Amino acid sequence: MSDLARDARRALREGPDGIARRQRTRLAEIVAYARQNSPFYRDLYRGLPENVEDVTLLPVVDKKILMAHFDDWSTDREVTRERVEAFIADPELVGQRFLGKYLVASTSGTTGVRGLFLSDGEYARVHLALGSRATNDLGLGGALRVLTHAGRTAVIAATGGHYYSAASVARFRLDHPRLGRIMKVFSIDQPLPELVAGLNDYDPASVAGFLTLLTTLAGEQEAGRLRIRPAVLMPGGETVTTEARQRLATTFGATVRPAYMATECSLLALSCPHGWYHVNADWVVVEPVDADHRPVPPGEPSHTVLISNLANRAQPILRYDLGDSMVVRPDRCECGSPLPAVQVQGRAADLVTLPAAGGGSIGLSPMLFGVLLDGVAGVERYQLVQTAPDRLRVRLRPVAGADSDQVWRAVCQKLARLLAEQRVAGVALEHGDEEPEQASSGKVRRIIPLAKA
Structure with a gap:
């Protein structure tokens, strides 16, 4: 067992005080590291105390801000947006080390802003160590089934x-x-x-x-x-x-x-048998807040949530607006875990149910459409709305300077190919003139299935 895995187990045995102590120490360490190695954070944190153990002292950032300052955000001066873009353009390099050091992951997320995120080897080791918390309740029968498979x-x-x-x-x-x-x-x-x-x-x-x-x-x-x-x-x-x-x-x-994770922080939380997600608070700070980023009391749904990833130093994620809504449990969970318990209100998506070529219907995951449209050149933001059982309305915002007609044709071709591959028939695609609608939280729900009666 690694030292990190032993510490993860020891943190649970020590309870809330031991978890909180680790969180404060690791927060202070990563803030100091970010200030020393990231020009973006050095400027952003100018004027803050030398030692920061209180996360609320830090200003809030989001994906748009970090992507706009990509080169200065990274703590490695060899990392540039241009070099990362060139790397991810080659699908054969998926999982390979960028610059021989980093895992690269890309996402556009629900805000419509594409994210590029790097993580280092230490982050991967922490993630692996925390994974042991996911297999604590399999029981003898479950463990035997794992072995037989x-x-x-x-x-x-x-x-x-x-x-x-x-x-x-x-x-x-x-x-x-x-x-x-x-x-x-x-x-x-x-x-x-x-x-x-x-x-x-x-x-x-x-x-x-x-x-x-x-x-x-x-x-x-x-x-x-x-x-x-x-x-x-x-x-x-x-x-x-x-x-x-x-x-x-x-x-x-x-x-x-179930696991609660994001590309920005894949080690956020794991669920327990009682239906709550337990935040790995020794390595992650989670803050449910209102629209003005003020703390929301336990038991009340937040407007959004701020996360601080204490394990990844390649691109520190500190007080990052993730966009989800959550409720923090005010008391200790019945499962006995000392980790904070939350329920996530966001990220609820439904299957898009469309007519099947052979009769009946077929349900497609919204992620299928997301993966497809994320790769269309010239699309800045999109929203797919199912307006009838056999009709999809596509709202598009092309990037500045792009030919909107050409972008629309490319989107239609991609969607038509996807529907054919999934054996969907008789679905009409219509071009919406309106902009993708933004929710009050600032999110754009990219795929909106037909409302169920």
């Missing part, structure tokens, strides 16, 4: 780009060749029958993926087409309701352990 893990993720899930698995496989052999990525954009066949053949001990896709796979398992017996299911990307959790657990006979 040789520990195989299936990660169903966006591929074809430097998205975090696929990139981190590729990085892990390169760093740990022996363990890496039991991890396999399945693309979310392959036709459902192919995905089902691949999972049946692989027979995984654990499955991680987007919640809506795992729900679709539950339907395949109930119909008898999917025949797997994983010990653990790890849904992510959306709020996991009690009903969804129970269905997955019953259908697969598995322990369901």
